[in-house]
Amino acid sequence: MIKELTCINCPMGCQLTVVDKNDDGNYEVTGNTCKRGPKYAINELTNPTRVIPTTVVVRNAMLPRLPVKTAEPIPKGKIFDAMKVINQVVVDAPIKSGDIIIENLLGLGINVVSTKTMAKC
Amino acid sequence: MIYDVVILGGGPAGLSAAVEAKKDGAENVLILERDRELGGILNQCIHNGFGLHTFNEELTGPEYAERYIHQVTDLGIPYLLNTMVLDLTDNGDLKTIHVINEEDGYTVIQSKAVILTMGCRERTSGAIGIPGYRPSGVFTAGTVQRYINMEGYMPGKEVVILGSGDIGLIMARRMTLEGAHVNAVCELMPYSNGLVRNIVQCLDDYDIPLKLSHTITFIHGKDRIEGVSVSQVDEKMKVIPGTEEYIPCDTLLLSVGLIPENEITRTAGVEMDDRTNGSVVGELRQTSIPGIFACGNVVHVHDLVDFVSEEAVLAGKGAAKYVKGTLDTNVTFTTVNGNGISYVVPQQVAMKNVEENVTFYMRVRQVFKDRVVNAYIGDQLVATKKEKKLLPAEMVNFKIAKDVLAQYPAGEIRFVVEEAKK
Numbered sequence: 001m002i003k004e005l006t007c008i009n010c011p012m013g014c015q016l017t018v019v020d021k022n023d024d025g026n027y028e029v030t031g032n033t034c035k036r037g038p039k040y041a042i043n044e045l046t047n048p049t050r051v052i053p054t055t056v057v058v059r060n061a062m063l064p065r066l067p068v069k070t071a072e073p074i075p076k077g078k079i080f081d082a083m084k085v086i087n088q089v090v091v092d093a094p095i096k097s098g099d100i101i102i103e104n105l106l107g108l109g110i111n112v113v114s115t116k117t118m119a120k121c
Numbered sequence: 122m123i124y125d126v127v128i129l130g131g132g133p134a135g136l137s138a139a140v141e142a143k144k145d146g147a148e149n150v151l152i153l154e155r156d157r158e159l160g161g162i163l164n165q166c167i168h169n170g171f172g173l174h175t176f177n178e179e180l181t182g183p184e185y186a187e188r189y190i191h192q193v194t195d196l197g198i199p200y201l202l203n204t205m206v207l208d209l210t211d212n213g214d215l216k217t218i219h220v221i222n223e224e225d226g227y228t229v230i231q232s233k234a235v236i237l238t239m240g241c242r243e244r245t246s247g248a249i250g251i252p253g254y255r256p257s258g259v260f261t262a263g264t265v266q267r268y269i270n271m272e273g274y275m276p277g278k279e280v281v282i283l284g285s286g287d288i289g290l291i292m293a294r295r296m297t298l299e300g301a302h303v304n305a306v307c308e309l310m311p312y313s314n315g316l317v318r319n320i321v322q323c324l325d326d327y328d329i330p331l332k333l334s335h336t337i338t339f340i341h342g343k344d345r346i347e348g349v350s351v352s353q354v355d356e357k358m359k360v361i362p363g364t365e366e367y368i369p370c371d372t373l374l375l376s377v378g379l380i381p382e383n384e385i386t387r388t389a390g391v392e393m394d395d396r397t398n399g400s401v402v403g404e405l406r407q408t409s410i411p412g413i414f415a416c417g418n419v420v421h422v423h424d425l426v427d428f429v430s431e432e433a434v435l436a437g438k439g440a441a442k443y444v445k446g447t448l449d450t451n452v453t454f455t456t457v458n459g460n461g462i463s464y465v466v467p468q469q470v471a472m473k474n475v476e477e478n479v480t481f482y483m484r485v486r487q488v489f490k491d492r493v494v495n496a497y498i499g500d501q502l503v504a505t506k507k508e509k510k511l512l513p514a515e516m517v518n519f520k521i522a523k524d525v526l527a528q529y530p531a532g533e534i535r536f537v538v539e540e541a542k543k
Contacts, residue, residue, distance in 0.1 A: 013317035
């Protein structure tokens, strides 16, 4: 098996080639310019994950939305389930950047955290 | 009170420039910001991917902004919010800044140096002239980004995006996550104008088709947009008859380019560069008017905020040097965009101000594979940079050491794209 991928770790966008000679999970990655490349490529073929940046409703702040993200990447297949849960949440200002907004999202052991400090007003 | 350095805009460029100017010994520094908070466009860019160069970690826009806002507050740099700059005039040693806000009304501020960090704004539907009525539901991608991410409004459910700039790609994903259906992203050029990583993680991840060499030829609907006609274009970007396709939609997003916001720059009389739509700048981002500096997207549109912050450090240094009277004004080199290159920043270099090296930022005119970017002074090759892939959407950073440039007394540095020698 041979697969071509574009690394999305950083804006370099390296073109990666993954070769699995005997289709036994021994991946050989080339084309990367840093050590994050092979890790991404193998992950992408076995268990692709993404960080989900989105918003939740916030009350008593300057604006009605608080930006949040999953603290770690979550499996790609869980993205829309995650959005359903995150969109139910309403929080009250004040909130600090890094505050936990949802603990253990979908039982994945990953938290959703605030990415902005919003004062009460 | 007379300020040392006043900064027009509290976005990423302004924050970084303010921090550097203060650290470098400018005493009275002031940031003027027209929005309700510092951070500029970063506040609506809630996606991750910022800061990989600067902080070596992946931050969202608001997180990246907060890092700099903390530095500004830690250094005790004052700032005025909800404050609009109306005019900037140069009176030699002092610059006069006319500002207005609700609390103080109309005020005149005086400063020895000014750093222009107004950023850029989006090209609108008026700028590209699509035939059809002018129904509601046509937005610039950045406006919708603000609506959804900050104001909490969802403008529509069936979406078409024209232009494959990064904001358009990011918004394709964002609207999909929030339950909209993005029918297509149409790009006039045969290549994308966004970063490859954004095509992968924003379009490919969600099976959103990217139609290259396609444009919108008609907007249907009178009160609200009902659909668009999409046609293929040939290599001369002329519509190919018979390729028209109707796509129903209730929302059209435009991601068709950014324009540096230079009204204040122009009326102040700063020399402009029509290749960048920004001012002509030197190695420390000094403009043609002594004491006025510019950095960030107001000088040229960057694709990464990390490079905006980096460029702003130069302007901060420059302004501090100017205030202390140690900024050299003798231009050693000018830069020229040769074959394959559409612009180079900075346009001038005063070697006495250079510390270790000069980073030249440039963009290529078209897609190139396995080429080199060469820098020549006269017919001497002074530096070369190998690139596997050159895209107009991805800015080239070309660093040349001071020692290398110092071997030449003066002249033009010409950058060209050439075949790699084997």
